[in-house]
Amino acid sequence: MAVKFKLRNDDETYGWPLISLHWLMAVAVFGLYFLGLYIIDLGYYDPNYKTLPHWHRSLGMLLLLMLGLRLLCRCMDRAPCALPAHGLATRLMTKSAHSLLYLLMITALISGYVMSTAGDHDIAVFNWFSVPPLPIELHHQADKAGIIHYWSSTALIALSTVHALAALKHHFVDKDSTLTRILGITRENP
Helix, strand or coil, X not given: CEECCCCCXXXXXXXXXXXXXXXXXXXXXXXXXXXXXXXXXXXXXXXXXXXXXXXXXXXXXXXXXXXXXXXXXXXXXXCCCCCCCCCHHHHHHHHHHHHHHHHHHHHHHHHXXXXXXXXXXXXXXXXXXXXXXXXXXXXXXXXXXXXXXXXXXXXXXXXXXXXXXXXXXXXXXXXXXXXXXXXXXXXXXX
16 A cells, blocks of 8 residues: 555545545534534523634635635546446445535535625634625525524535445445545555
């Protein structure tokens, strides 16, 4: 086994830009979800009442930027070839799961933005820059977007967990290179 440090994807593995974005986004998605659950129960007089929601919104906006960058990288580079042992059903489930993961991320992030900008509020991203609100206010914007945000985030966590378990199954049971491809590890030729 060898670790390849390359910018572009090849037939065997992903390049480091996509690998880095994959793992940064995975950590961010899970971290934001559990931070969001913690924030729901914060009382007004809690010392973290203003700080943690600010971090959550800021990290969410940075995750949205990373998602845009990741989609751009995916459009500009080919994916590694399908593994020969993966049949049509496995390939279809993989494509469907990846597409649904992207859709759920987009839905969770956009609904979080819509909820956070209700009442004509900007999102100050770590006080580095501000993201302006929508030009129009929607009826019950925060409430409706909050429901969409919660359920799309919960579905994203559930599907991400299944995604991780499937990768572990491929690695430990099927003993194929599904997991090592997204780690940048390839088998050395003898």
